[in-house]
Amino acid sequence: VKRFREPKHERRPWRIWFLDTSKQAIGMLFIHFANVYLSDLTEEDPCSLYLINFLLDATLGMLLIYIGIRAVSSLVEWQQWESLRFGEYGDPLQCSAWMGQCALYIMIMTFEKTIIIIVLLIPQWKEVALLNPIENPQLELAIVMLIVPFFVN
Numbered sequence: 196v197k198r199f200r201e202p203k204h205e206r207r208p209w210r211i212w213f214l215d216t217s218k219q220a221i222g223m224l225f226i227h228f229a230n231v232y233l234s235d236l237t238e239e240d241p242c243s244l245y246l247i248n249f250l251l252d253a254t255l256g257m258l259l260i261y262i263g264i265r266a267v268s269s270l271v272e273w274q275q276w277e278s279l280r281f282g283e284y285g286d287p288l289q290c291s292a293w294m295g296q297c298a299l300y301i302m303i304m305t306f307e308k309t310i311i312i313i314v315l316l317i318p319q320w321k322e323v324a325l326l327n328p329i330e331n332p333q334l335e336l337a338i339v340m341l342i343v344p345f346f347v348n
Contacts, residue, residue, distance in 0.1 A: 207282075215282055218297050222304045226252055229308050233315075242332075242339045244315075249339070251314060253347045256307045263303035271299075 207215065230252070234244035264281065271279045278285065278292040279299060285292050 210288060211282065211284065214284055214288070214293050218293070218300050221297060222300050225301055225304050226256075226308060233312065242335045246339045246343060247315065248311065249344065250347070251311050252307070255314065256311055259307040259310055260303055263306055264300075267299055267303060 206212075230245050230248040233248060234241040237244065268281060271281075277283065278289065279295050281296055281299075283292065284296075
């Protein structure tokens with residue numbers, strides 16, 4: 196939808212758009228599966244931990260990803276690594292450029308997730324009881340996996 200709201204002269208070609216959004220999709224999958232894995236590591240309520248992880252990713256995490264992309268982009272420009280410049284894939288398109296950029300993006304996501312984990316180590320997070328009033332596990336799961344992400348994203 197966003198693509199069609201952009202002025203036509205500013206729109207990326209479909210191939211470039213697909214390559215850019217596929218990196219974002221891979222990053223989102225990485226974060227989702229990391230959250231699922233991490234939410235089951237303790238004896239705390241996994242749905243509450245997933246929700247806290249998700250909300251931290253959507254707030255503090257977005258800031259960290261933004262900072263990471265800016266820092267990596269500055270390094271790429273300084274070193275003149277053309278194939279690692281985000282959104283530039285060469286002419287003709289080079290799969291190796293996409294793979295390198297995707298690897299950089301996953302590294303940024305790993306950095307973000309590491310910082311979020313450190314934040315979650317603060318003992319006060321155990322006291323956050325976002326979902327305690329909900330006794331139905333199916334409703335709790337629907338809220339955590341469908342309803343909250345729909346409104347936050």
